Amino acid sequence: MKLWVLRHGEAVPYGSCPDSERELTALGREEALRSAAQLIGQPITAIYASPYLRAQQTAQVVREALGFEPEIRTVEWLTPEIDPDRVAEQLVSVSNVLLVSHNPLVGNLLSYLQHGAGCPPEKVGTAGLAELEHSELLIGSMTLNSLKHP
Numbered sequence: 001m002k003l004w005v006l007r008h009g010e011a012v013p014y015g016s017c018p019d020s021e022r023e024l025t026a027l028g029r030e031e032a033l034r035s036a037a038q039l040i041g042q043p044i045t046a047i048y049a050s051p052y053l054r055a056q057q058t059a060q061v062v063r064e065a066l067g068f069e070p071e072i073r074t075v076e077w078l079t080p081e082i083d084p085d086r087v088a089e090q091l092v093s094v095s096n097v098l099l100v101s102h103n104p105l106v107g108n109l110l111s112y113l114q115h116g117a118g119c120p121p122e123k124v125g126t127a128g129l130a131e132l133e134h135s136e137l138l139i140g141s142m143t144l145n146s147l148k149h150p
Contacts, residue, residue, distance in 0.1 A: 031127030034150035036065035116140030
């Protein structure tokens, strides 16, 4: 099982609009495109994304760059403050999926899947792309194959 976790690209600053409506900047779109290039040829079966606009836009950039036919699956369990355990529960019956989300969830989820609860979060910049792998989803035992920033 492989799992890719992508933080959204750079977005307009806080305070310019509600957090859930913050759009990607031009740089954010470029970052998302560079991260998408890292996914070419990967066996992705689905793209799950937070409903927040910047995550939706990032997921769409990736989808178009990959020529990925299935629709993006918008899920509430990828919003910034969700507990990583809740995300892990959703991933039990899937494999080879891309998750597009936000910090602090992205950093916390990567740490949780590798080390279990109680470890510091991974540091993930905008459009940071992580690839995790294991024979099955086991909390605290997945291997971080890579963490790339555009």
